[in-house]
Amino acid sequence: MSVVAVLILFSLLVAGGFLFAFMWAVKSGQYDDKYTPSVRMLFDDKNQVFSINKKTNTIKSRTNVEKHNAN
């Protein structure tokens, strides 16, 4: 039956790992702003720096989908 004890120890370790990850996330501020990341992920990547006007068309078609007002 000692295998059960080993398993229990192992499960506690795994769960403890998740607890640690959660506390780490809280500490690093992931729960401070729960809104902005949801908007940020919809933006295109920083391809704008030297992009030419041709690109606007593609941006337009894509951004129309997510046209929403944060107000």
Next chain:
Amino acid sequence: MVSEQKPPIVNLTCFHCGDVCLSDSIHIDEKIFCCEGCKTVYEILNARDLCNYYELNVQPGKSQKSVFAKNKFEYLDDAELASRLLDFSDGKVSTVTFFIPQMHCSSCIWLLENLFNLNEHILQSRVNFIEKKLSLSFQTEALTLREVVELLASIGYEPFISFDDLEKKSKSETNKTLYYKMGIAGFGFGNIMLLSFPEYLAIDVSNTTLRTTFAYVILLLSLPLFFYCGSEYFISAIKGLRKKFVNIDVPISLGIFTLFAKSVYEVIANGNPGYMDSLAGLLFFLLLGKIFQNKTYDMLNFERNYKSFFPISVTLKKSGIEKIIPLSQLKVGDRFLVRNGELIPADSILFSGKGHIDYSFVTGESSPVDKNVGETVFAGGRQTGSAIELEVLKEISQSYLTQLWNNFQVKKNEHYTFSGAANLFSKYFTFAVLGVATLSFVYWMNSNTNTAVNAFVTVLIVACPCALALSTPFTLGNTLRIFGKNNFYIKNIQVLEDLGNVDTIVWDKTGTLTENSESEIELAEGNFSQKELSKIKALAGNSMHPLSKKIYYSINEPTQVAVDTFEEIPGKGIKGIIDGDEYAVGALHLSEKMGQETSSVDFLATPINSEVFIFINGEQEGKFRIKNKYRKETPGVILNLRKEYDSYLLSGDNNTEKEYLTTLFSSEEKLRFKQSPADKQKFIQKLQSERKNVLMLGDGLNDAGALSQSNVGVSLSEDILSFSPASDGILSAKVLEKIPVFLNFTKASIRIIYASFVISILYNLIGFYFAVQGLLSPLFSAILMPLSSISVVIFTTLTTTILAKRKGLL
């Protein structure tokens, strides 16, 4: 403030900010702009190919009509000051966080996070939209803090930098602790449940060592739960008892403690885990409730001090040289400059320039007051127009505004921690529980000592009012959220309980019942031809005075005439020759013929109707009247609330509109005119001494005393991010009409709490039935306790949500 002007001939809106354009003269390609400022922002963004900004939202910008002065941010060159604003600096790279109230849509986020495209020395920028904060890092060698701020201002996102920013505050740490506690409680709850499964399923474990090991592991897991997660309940209970008050935390602590003690005894004596699973579940649910009720509006500041609106520094003028000094170094007798849009920090004498002081910050009254050289200017005013030079009369700490503030800060006593239905209820509850426990102990004492102890302990366990403690945070927390979605922001859930008890409503007039930004000007007397009107408009167009601007926008005629020999006489008016006729617009005494003096404008009580006269060739031909407009919702709301609540009106103004207001408030006795801030506060005190629960609605600093005196003080604001005096709640002026619904809903929420008390008591009675017989098994308790908690949570959240939908709040 961006004020919407009267629509011009054709409806053109600015490509950048969406404001109405007066003409299509400012344009690039097909795009029309309302002002040069907006056009500049577009050009900057266009040059860097950042026009995605305009693709994400239509007309996302903020109006650039009020352009900042060139040297407005000169004070940021001061190294010491700048370093206090920085979060971090290693000499090469600096990090700084700004509060940017203009942020309002996804375009803003996109642009502000793409700042590195505008300036390659900005390394990274990150937005926290909820808090309206932007943190960015930049290369110190190539870019100064001032340049960063100016870059932001040039694209329309001028950071709000105030006195308060110099003192860095650590915040949201308490919030994080709560998350840690919840995490640990959740971890403990899950694992203890898992390890208790052999007990639940009554598996006959032949190997007792394994069973004991399980029990000890559970004990180990429960230690942080009891000592860390549960600690605040013990602390709160002890605090309450010291003040001879039995709050809700007393029975909770009693329950937690008995659960823990009994279970530890079980582990050590019998090698079974006892009630540890119930303990873990209980703590987890309680902490969940705490997190739910702790909803805060980070971007709003309910304790906002007038100081946070003061500039950090002033431009000192000494023997012709301008020097920027920190505000704290300003002394009596110093001469300093105040530019357009800047706040006057200390009571002073106007030394040179024309003062058009906007005291809306203090009084809520929007029409600027004219000041001439030699007159006293009070702190808290905002100069509109050209720069003025002032001489300090009193130190900042002695100024009228500071006194106003300090005198009225009423310390709301600690009744908060003791109020609340749950707390009042808990006193009787605790005694009842102790009574039942003792009775059952005494009953069993003679026959079976073991059962007697067991019954005593389990009664205390099962009585733990977990569901009771959860009903308030979940009901009111949900209400708080629903109100927030409707632009009514409440400080915390205690305020909601107070709001439910309100029976008297006191209104401020100016800025609350009347509109603040949209005082209107109308032609009150005189018949003018279209041509004459367009000449008046042309004349007004030459002046930067706010009243002239209002006149300019109120006339819908084209202006194709030239004004000769234009002259602006400070404090009097404007005149000029148009087509050979002398036109003059201004106060009565502008024309010598009339010779009369208009009464000087009182600092706190500007008359609601001021008049501007029109003279043609010296003859008075007509007049404009500035009228503060009542909000269109005002009559409806007051008539509606009058039925249920005792309503009063307090006004700093004179009684010119008494008749109209009497019809609204039913009788003259309900109206008080010419009230000073102190009078307002005293009036509330008087009502409270008559055992009334007062809700005060106000907006300006002159209401600050009354707001903090009243049981619930709500400040009404056009723009919730702009200044509002310290209050318990901030209501957006847009939803004024919903006040009756809000009050109604609050009362209903309190009734929901009472209903959930009944549910919770029912569960307790079932538990008692078994407990007094000494039959409460750990398994039964592990099912009953979470069940009661969950059903209360579901009941309260569902009913509040359904109610909100019915009332049109969701």
